[in-house]
Amino acid sequence: MKILIADDETLSRKLLEKILQRAGYDVIAVENGRLAAEQLCQPEGPRLALLDWMMPELDGPGVCREVRRRRKLSYVHMILLTSKESKEDIVQGLQSGADDYLIKPCDPEELKARLRTGLRILDLEEKLVEARENMRFKATHDPLTSLFNRGVILDLLGRELARTYREKGCTTLLLGDVDHFKNVNDTYGHAAGDDVLQEIARRLLASVRSYDLVGRYGGEEFLVVLNSCNATFAFARAEEIRRAVANTGVQTTRGPIRVTMSFGLLSSADWGVRPVEELLHETDAALYASKAAGRNCSSIARPKTSCAAQELPLHAPASRTR
Amino acid sequence: MPNPVQNTAGLAVNFAELLERVENDHELLWDLLTIFKRDFPRHRDSLIEAIARAEMKQVESSSHALKGMFSNLAMTRAAAAAAHLEQMGRNRERAGLEDALAQLEHELASLLPELDAYLKEARR
Numbered sequence: 001m002k003i004l005i006a007d008d009e010t011l012s013r014k015l016l017e018k019i020l021q022r023a024g025y026d027v028i029a030v031e032n033g034r035l036a037a038e039q040l041c042q043p044e045g046p047r048l049a050l051l052d053w054m055m056p057e058l059d060g061p062g063v064c065r066e067v068r069r070r071r072k073l074s075y076v077h078m079i080l081l082t083s084k085e086s087k088e089d090i091v092q093g094l095q096s097g098a099d100d101y102l103i104k105p106c107d108p109e110e111l112k113a114r115l116r117t118g119l120r121i122l123d124l125e126e127k128l129v130e131a132r133e134n135m136r137f138k139a140t141h142d143p144l145t146s147l148f149n150r151g152v153i154l155d156l157l158g159r160e161l162a163r164t165y166r167e168k169g170c171t172t173l174l175l176g177d178v179d180h181f182k183n184v185n186d187t188y189g190h191a192a193g194d195d196v197l198q199e200i201a202r203r204l205l206a207s208v209r210s211y212d213l214v215g216r217y218g219g220e221e222f223l224v225v226l227n228s229c230n231a232t233f234a235f236a237r238a239e240e241i242r243r244a245v246a247n248t249g250v251q252t253t254r255g256p257i258r259v260t261m262s263f264g265l266l267s268s269a270d271w272g273v274r275p276v277e278e279l280l281h282e283t284d285a286a287l288y289a290s291k292a293a294g295r296n297c298s299s300i301a302r303p304k305t306s307c308a309a310q311e312l313p314l315h316a317p318a319s320r321t322r
Numbered sequence: 323m324p325n326p327v328q329n330t331a332g333l334a335v336n337f338a339e340l341l342e343r344v345e346n347d348h349e350l351l352w353d354l355l356t357i358f359k360r361d362f363p364r365h366r367d368s369l370i371e372a373i374a375r376a377e378m379k380q381v382e383s384s385s386h387a388l389k390g391m392f393s394n395l396a397m398t399r400a401a402a403a404a405a406h407l408e409q410m411g412r413n414r415e416r417a418g419l420e421d422a423l424a425q426l427e428h429e430l431a432s433l434l435p436e437l438d439a440y441l442k443e444a445r446r
Contacts, residue, residue, distance in 0.1 A: 009390050011357045015343070018350050054386060083389065083405075105393045108345055 001119065002046040005029045006036035006063065007081070008055045012104070016050060019108045023115075033058030037066040040076050047074060048118055050102075050111075053082040053093065061096030068097035075125045077118035081106065142216040144194055145201035153215025153223050158276050160213070160225055161268060170269035172234040174224035174241065175283045176204075176261045179295040181220040188254040195252035196259055200245055207241040222261075229267070238265045238298040246296055260296035262287060270302055334433035337440075340396040352444055355437060358391055365391070366430075369407070373419050381419070382411030388426075400429040 003025045007013040010031075017027050028046060030036050034057035039045050049067075051060035058066070060080045067076050080093045080101040093101050099121070100114055140152045148156065157173070164171040178184075178200060185193040197220065204214045204222055213225040226237055242263055249256035264286030266279055286301035293299070344350045365387045372380035385408035392401035403426040409415075410422060 009387060009394075010361060011354055011391050012394050014357060015350070015354060015394055018347065019345065022345065022347075054383075083386075083393065104390065105343065105396075108343060 001048060002026045002028060003048040003050065003115070004036060004039050004046040005050045006031075006033060006055060006060070007050075007052040008032060009052070012052070012081075016106070016111075019111065020115075023112050025115075032056045033060065033063045036063045037070075040067045040078075041070045043073065045071075045076075047076050047122055048115060049076060049078045051078055051080055051098070052104075053080055061093055061098065064093075064097035074129075075122065077122055079114060079118065145198055145216050147201050147205070147222070148213065148215035150215065150217055153213060153217065153225070154276065154280075156213050156215075157223070157225050160227055161276060161279070164228075164268050165273050169228055170230055170234075170267055172226040172229040172237070172268070173266045173279060173283045174226060174234075174238055174263055175217065175265070175280070175287045176222045176224065176241070176245075176263045177287055177291070178220040179260045179262055179291075181259075184257060184259065188252065188257060192252040192254040192257065196250050196257060199250040199252075200259070200261070203244045204241060207244045230269075234265055234267045235298060235300060238263050242296070242298055262290035262295045263298040264288070264290060264301060265298060266301040333436055334397060334399060334429060335436050335440075336396040336398055343394070343396065348444070352441070354395060355441060358395060359437070359441075362388070362391060370423065372411075373423055376416055376419075378411050378414045378416070380411075382408055385411055397429075397433055400426065400433050403429050 001024075003020055005013055005016050005020070005027060007016065007029075008031050013029050013031065017029050020027050025048075028039060030039060033051070033055040036049065036051060036055075037058060040049055040063070049063075051063050053060040055063075060082070064078050064080070067078065077100075078098050080098045081104050082089065082093065082101055083104050090101060099118065102111060102114060140149060141147065142149045147153075157171075160171050163169075178196065181193065181196070184196055197216075200222070201214070201216070204224060208214060208224060208226065211227050212229075213227070215223050215225075217223040224241065226234065229237060242261055246258075246260045249258045264283045266283040266286060268279065271279060271282070282301040286299040289299040290297045340351065344354065365384050369381065369384035369388065372378075372384055385404045389401050389404035389408055392398075392404055403422070407419070407422045407426060410419060
């Protein structure tokens with residue numbers, strides 16, 4: 001465990017450093033408060049600190065205040081070292097953000113015991129953060145596929161579209177549905193159906209860029225948001241993703257199953273500023289066009305006024321390409 | 323290394339307490355005393371100069387530094403004398419400064435030979 005010692009007095013620093021090294025700590029020793037704050041505010045900086053109260057540049061309480069203000073991600077347990085013994089001083093030190101204080105000169109056993117208390121608190125904090133992150137993940141992700149759940153992917157889509165409108169860019173929505181998925185469940189059972197959905201989720205994620213978004217939209221429906229994807233390339237991207245699913249069978253507990261997906265896609269640049277619900281409705285219509293055209297294909301949603309829409313006999317607002 | 327714990331009654335350095343503080347690490351004790359011998363004169367000179375010029379803020383900080391060194395090395399009486407000077411500096415209390423310094427010097431007069439004797443013995 002890394003620990004920071006900040007003391008302007010060489011003798012005191014040396015004494016503490018030796019005691020703590022002997023107790024198994026990885027010691028970083030600095031001679032003023034400014035250096036201490038810099039070390040403690042680094043993302044991977046020490047999470048335990050012994051700070052002398054009176055130091056040049058920045059005193060111990062000043063370091064505590066700065067660390068509490070700047071380091072938000074992980075907690076730092078800070079102990080002030082002081083020869084001040086008045087209640088007012090102690091209250092002032094603790095109010096600055098220190099967790100504990102020790103009167104100098106420190107008894108080695110008391111020092112180590114106080115640090116063990118600090119370690120227990122840090123351990124507890126780590127467990128709480130881990131539990132919070134688990135809960136956050138469960139609240140935002142689909143439990144079967146670990147993709148973003150419907151609420152989150154729609155929220156992220158809304159933000160992405162707002163950014164796109166602001167920057168006059170283009171975002172592509174891709175709505176995919178597993179073809180004949182009911183047959184998979186009916187023929188091979190729900191466990192095999194779950195295997196299929198999990199593998200499709202993996203393939204979708206592997207087919208997009210790190211800054212694209214993939215979510216489970218419904219039962220066997222998936223929504224992919226391709227950020228900054230030019231309309232010219234959107235269809236080719238959709239087809240790549242479709243082939244990534246169709247080209248290889250899925251290994252399930254009931255053996256390999258061949259599945260395909262149909263896609264509807266919409267490029268925001270074709271539609272101007274429209275509500276998310278409206279764009280999703282049009283993307284869904286394009287997906288329906290793909291289903292109607294025999295499945296395992298992709299269709300582009302186009303505004304009714306566009307030339308492409310007039311060429312479509314199957315579904316007016318969608319153009320189908322296979 | 324000498325065994326400084328024997329016959330410590332009345333000494334300016336409480337070696338029993340000091341050894342406990344360094345967890346009986348004689349090598350560390352030697353290092354600390356060497357640091358003290360190196361750094362102490364600078365703080366002492368700074369204090370004497372501050373008193374001569376009646377720079378009370380400097381009196382406070384030099385005394386504080388000395389108090390810290392004395393305390394760490396279990397030099398209890400010298401630490402108390404330095405603490406008194408620090409308090410006077412903090413309170414901007416000029417009257418009696420010379421007497422307080424004399425008290426500290428009196429403590430040092432017995433403390434420094436004790437340290438030299440220990441270091442000399444340890445060197446053998």
